[in-house]
Amino acid sequence: MNIHEYQAKDIFRDAGLTVPPGGIATTVEEALSLARAHGLPVMVKSQVLAGGRGKAGGVKFCKTEDDVRTHAGNILGMDIKGHTVRKVLVTPAETIAAEFYLGMLVDRASRRVLLMASAEGGVEIEKVAVEKPEAILKHAIDPRYGLLDHEAMAVALRLDPDVKRARQLADAMQKLYKAFLAADASLAEINPFIFTDQGAGKAIDAKINLDDNALFRHPGYAALRDLDEENPSERMAREADLSFVKLDGNVGCLVNGAGLAMATMDLVQYYGGRPANFLDIGGSSNPDKVVNALRIILGDPNVEVILFNIFGGITRCDDVARGIIAATERMEIKVPIVVRLTGTNEAEARELLKKTDLVPAATMDEAVQKALELAGK
Amino acid sequence: MAIFCTRETKILIQGITGRDGSFHAKSMLGYGTNIVAGVTPGRGGQTFEGKVPVFDTVRDAVAATGAEASVIFVPPAGAAGAVFEAADAGCKLVVCITEGVPTLDMVKVMPYLAERGVRLVGPNCPGFINPGQKAKLGIMPTNIVAPGPVGLISRSGTLTYEVVDALTRAGLGQTTCLGIGGDPVIGTNFMDALQAFHADPETQALVLIGEIGGDAEERAAEFVKANMKIPVVSFIAGRTAPPGKRMGHAGAIVSGGAGTAAEKKKALESAGIPVADRPADVVPLLQQIWKR
Secondary structure (H helix, E strand, O other), X not given: OEOOHHHHHHHHHHOOOOOOOOEEEOOHHHHXXXXXXXXXXXXXXXXXXXXXXXXXXXXXXXXXXXXXXXXXXXXXXXXXXXXXXOOEEEEEOOOOOEEEXXXXXXXXXXXXXXXXXXXXXXXXXXXXXXXXXXHEEEEEEOOOOXXXXXXXHHHHHHHOOOHHHHHHHHHHHHHHHHHHXXXXXXXXXXXXXXXXXXXXXXXXXXXXXXXXXXXXXXXXXXXXXXXXXOOHHHHHHHHOOOEEEEOOOOEEEEEOOHHHHHHHHHHHHHOOOXXXXXXXXXXXXXXXXXXXXXXXXXXXXXXXXXXXXXXOOOOOHXXXXXXXXXXXXXXXXXXXXXXXXXXXXXXXXXXXXXXXXXXXXXXHXXXXXXXXXXXXX | OOOOOOOOOOEEEEOOOOHHHHHHHHHHHHHOOOEXXXXXXXXXXXXXXXXXXXXXXXXXHHHHHOOOEEEEOOOHHHHHHHHHHHHXXXXXXXXXXXXXXXXXXXXXXXXXXXXXXXXXXXXXOOEEEXXXXXXXXXOOOOOOOOEEEEEEEEOOOHHHHHHHHHHHHOOOOEEEEEEOOOOOOOOOOHHHHHHHHHOOOOOOEEEEEEEOOOOHHHHHHHHHHHHOOOOEEEEEEOXXXXXXXXXXXXHHHHHOOOOOHHHHHHHHHHOOOXXXXXXXXXXXXXXXXXXX
């Protein structure tokens, strides 16, 4: 789950990081009163779950109240990479003497939390990684001891030889790690961490991605989810406990298992079609789950055919077939449905399907080809 | 011989009385797997299916039965705790089937396992099956496997079954079919599994089933090129997956690439490993390059 900058900043504050104050406005009037309360100049920053906000014109420096009026007015309602801006963060503008990138993420290779730090702060870190990879310092943190003082200091001194600033950078890294653990994050970034003209270190931007698997132990984070930012079908899927990603094709796919679901999408494309979605229905033959999945897929007007690809394995295919039949009987479906079932009790499953309008297929390839034929009609 | 365990390896199941645990324990027993004990706190003294003694703790189970390996079917909140317990009790092989384990729990477990020389498979994986040894540690369907010379490593579940089924139908049995799991932090990774297969004289050909994200396939390609003489073929799922949906850009920074299917295909092919366009092409590709 991704959260907004202002929400991430709250988590950073709780971990002891220095973060400038600020408030959230949904109207120009609110932005103005926040600007007056915090004192000009301020930054008006769009709060959307997309990167590149600055480049899109969603982050503006405001010297006067007129600036706030103009920029807040422009930014609210603006579209950034398909996300509509509904909120802005109004925060005092800081003088910037130096800026750095500090980030942490879970690293597959070392199986540890990896600290990444760079003196190339304030720019897109992905760009730095490609153009100047040596400018990113990395340190894999031992979970038994955390980020030790000397480890943080060694990285910090390579970022900035000034010992006073290095100490602040090292402290920020350790607090970032504290925030990372406390939030069960999968990614946490400060870009940039700045020093003001007076030498004060501050996190003026914040990004946190939360580990979905750990949300159960952070009940408070449910309130951080921005429902406006969620695609309605993806939201329905999340609430139905289905793994779903909407795409723009016309072949609706229901598959058990994430790997097989991806392979099915790939096969649709291999035969010249376009998948409408990724959907992993899991191992269950529960008709309710199938009904939910069908509802989500049929909510997409582009869908012209539905393709079930189920490798039964231990789940019995006749059970799955009964689940699909029960589900399709409970709703009115106007598009053809192709069903491929393989595994235990495959023959019984095919017998059951014979009595219905569902189109049976023996293999993945046959199922995809039949689906594409039907989609064209 | 296959990898990781034999028919003699004594296996216990954590969470044996739970819904998933009991279902799969029955299937494992039915296949002939050497299950010597089950563990569910509060159920010590009971018997599962009339033959498997149940204990309150892994330590009790190991003391009474000499169990060496554990298969975990414990819900996500307790899964990491179950891995710690199995390792502490002396199990040298732990297979964690549980899906949805918090990633940082696994980060915490890893050094504990390394200090004790414990191999972990998973979490969020189907486990593995050694058909020639009648040993199944996980949830793979038994009717699609057969004993034989092909090893298989996969990051997914049902896609693995698809390919295993095709191998068996083509008369190509397996030494071990291993699903390492799709989570960011897992115990046995692609590389570890490759090394194990490399050390197994019975494995005469290898199938790698990868998917987008990370750089496991790229690293596997280097290893195969440098060390392995047996035929290896591959399939990568996720060519059509939209970028950024499964993995953030920051993950790509570490791997030095975006982890796309195209990049993986390129890395594998330049290491001499043919990559199938469709799951159905895996077996014909293998037959093509395998001169027996």
